[in-house]
Amino acid sequence: MTQYRRPDNVEDVVRTLSDAEGNGRLLVGGTDLLVAVRRRPLDPLVLVDLKAVADLPPAIEVTEAAVRFGPTATMSDLAADSRLAAMFPALVAASRVVGSLAIRNRASLIGNICNASPAGDTAPALLIYGARVTIVGRAGERTIPLSQFFVGPGLTTCGPDEFVLRVDLPRPADGYRSAFERLTRRRGVDLATVSVAAGVSAEGSITLGLGAVGPTPLLTETAAAVDLEDVDAVEQAVKQLIGIATPISDLRSGREYRQAMIAVLARRAVSAAARSVGTKGPST
Amino acid sequence: MSERDVSRELAPVKVTLDVNGTAHRLEVPAHRTLLDAIRDDIGLTGTKKCCADGECGACTVFLDGRIVNSCLVLCAEAEGCSVGTIESLSVGGLTDLQEEFLAAGAVQCGVCIPGQVMAAEALLQTNPTAKPAEIREAMSGNLCRCAGYERIVAAIQAAAKRRGSSR
Numbered sequence: 001m002t003q004y005r006r007p008d009n010v011e012d013v014v015r016t017l018s019d020a021e022g023n024g025r026l027l028v029g030g031t032d033l034l035v036a037v038r039r040r041p042l043d044p045l046v047l048v049d050l051k052a053v054a055d056l057p058p059a060i061e062v063t064e065a066a067v068r069f070g071p072t073a074t075m076s077d078l079a080a081d082s083r084l085a086a087m088f089p090a091l092v093a094a095s096r097v098v099g100s101l102a103i104r105n106r107a108s109l110i111g112n113i114c115n116a117s118p119a120g121d122t123a124p125a126l127l128i129y130g131a132r133v134t135i136v137g138r139a140g141e142r143t144i145p146l147s148q149f150f151v152g153p154g155l156t157t158c159g160p161d162e163f164v165l166r167v168d169l170p171r172p173a174d175g176y177r178s179a180f181e182r183l184t185r186r187r188g189v190d191l192a193t194v195s196v197a198a199g200v201s202a203e204g205s206i207t208l209g210l211g212a213v214g215p216t217p218l219l220t221e222t223a224a225a226v227d228l229e230d231v232d233a234v235e236q237a238v239k240q241l242i243g244i245a246t247p248i249s250d251l252r253s254g255r256e257y258r259q260a261m262i263a264v265l266a267r268r269a270v271s272a273a274a275r276s277v278g279t280k281g282p283s284t
Numbered sequence: 285m286s287e288r289d290v291s292r293e294l295a296p297v298k299v300t301l302d303v304n305g306t307a308h309r310l311e312v313p314a315h316r317t318l319l320d321a322i323r324d325d326i327g328l329t330g331t332k333k334c335c336a337d338g339e340c341g342a343c344t345v346f347l348d349g350r351i352v353n354s355c356l357v358l359c360a361e362a363e364g365c366s367v368g369t370i371e372s373l374s375v376g377g378l379t380d381l382q383e384e385f386l387a388a389g390a391v392q393c394g395v396c397i398p399g400q401v402m403a404a405e406a407l408l409q410t411n412p413t414a415k416p417a418e419i420r421e422a423m424s425g426n427l428c429r430c431a432g433y434e435r436i437v438a439a440i441q442a443a444a445k446r447r448g449s450s451r
């Protein structure tokens with residue numbers, strides 16, 4: 001039978017998870033979790049609601065050097081935040097296409113990455129911005145780059161007695177620009193067939209976050225600067241970068257189509273980023 | 285739990301929540317959704333249950349001022365929250381939006397309509413002059429099996445016009 005717990009402090013969350021012996025599931029928006037619960041109502045799951053925990057980081061906190069997201073930050077919170085839109089346009093664009101408005105009002109950013117879906121909408125953007133994930137458990141806190149957080153489809157390095165306490169994004173450097181591109185079968189309430197977040201630095205290095213073309217969201221970066229005005233050079237760089245993609249066929253697309261589209265979307269995302277207005281760094 | 289405490293596992297969850305301005309105290313199993321609590325425990329059947337999976341929007345209600353799919357919220361999670369259902373809209377007769385749904389012939393079998401009206405109401409509250417593209421975007425989580433989309437969008441546009449001119 002499903003059980004429900006509503007702890008009010010972080011220590012209690014960790015204790016509840018460890019008492020649940022692997023059956024604990026963190027609940028914030030519930031937009032994926034509760035669908036699973038409904039399919040298997042007899043599983044001995046212990047749902048641990050984080051929404052009454054008093055000592056969590058605030059949903060969104062903007063400081064001089066970074067932006068911090070707590071577990072309760074929803075997609076709608078991100079979508080509505082003009083400070084974020086200026087600094088992290090690819091992330092805000094991704095948050096705006098998740099599900100429907102009613103879903104975005106519930107779905108949390110951290111829940112989205114903890115599901116570790118290869119097609120998760122926000123992961124490619126978080127990856128290019130160098131997101132760092134802080135996980136808390138019995139042994140205290142540990143912080144790792146998001147790129148090391150994903151292990152496989154639905155799998156992360158977060159243990160059964162642990163949970164993600166916050167995600168930090170450093171403010172982008174001066175002149176950094178970014179964009180998000182996503183392909184779906186229909187507009188609205190569909191998972192991505194392929195998605196790409198692209199970041200370009202003032203010096204011309206390109207970073208790509210790729211969704212739905214590997215067992216986890218992927219991060220890849222050019223070794224040297226690229227002349228962003230030179231169409232052929234960009235095309236070559238993108239071709240090399242997307243070499244890490246290993247798409248498979250599923251109900252949303254065939255492998256070959258994904259392979260072809262990842263190149264198209266990556267080129268579009270890079271040129272959209274290059275054309276966009278750059279951010280101001282933390283010093284100004 | 286090393287020794288399974290069955291009584292704790294099966295104990296109902298006590299929930300206090302406000303629905304349409306009335307306080308309710310419920311005792312429900314942990315897995316009871318807010319949708320089922322509204323319909324079966326509280327007896328307000330205007331909110332519809334269709335997919336129960338977050339796909340169709342028939343169960344749309346306001347939860348602390350934001351629309352949600354009530355099939356994807358546990359009743360227990362709504363502790364201390366205020367819920368607004370379709371019944372709360374028309375206490376003083378039909379709203380302008382509901383009138384426009386009727387005038388446009390947007391209601392066919394009617395199952396999706398409470399959810400459509402709630403989502404449209406949420407849109408018009410935040411964006412009273414919504415354009416067709418914005419309407420379609422905001423309504424993308426509300427499916428209509430009778431495919432009355434053109435008329436639904438037309439109804440919302442007409443309501444937006446009325447609200448715009450009465451401001």
Ligand code: FES
Nearest residue numbers: 334336340341355
């Ligand atoms: S019944 Fe809730 S979205 Fe369909």
Ligand code: FES
Nearest residue numbers: 393394428429430
């Ligand atoms: S009127 Fe029948 S489902 Fe919309």
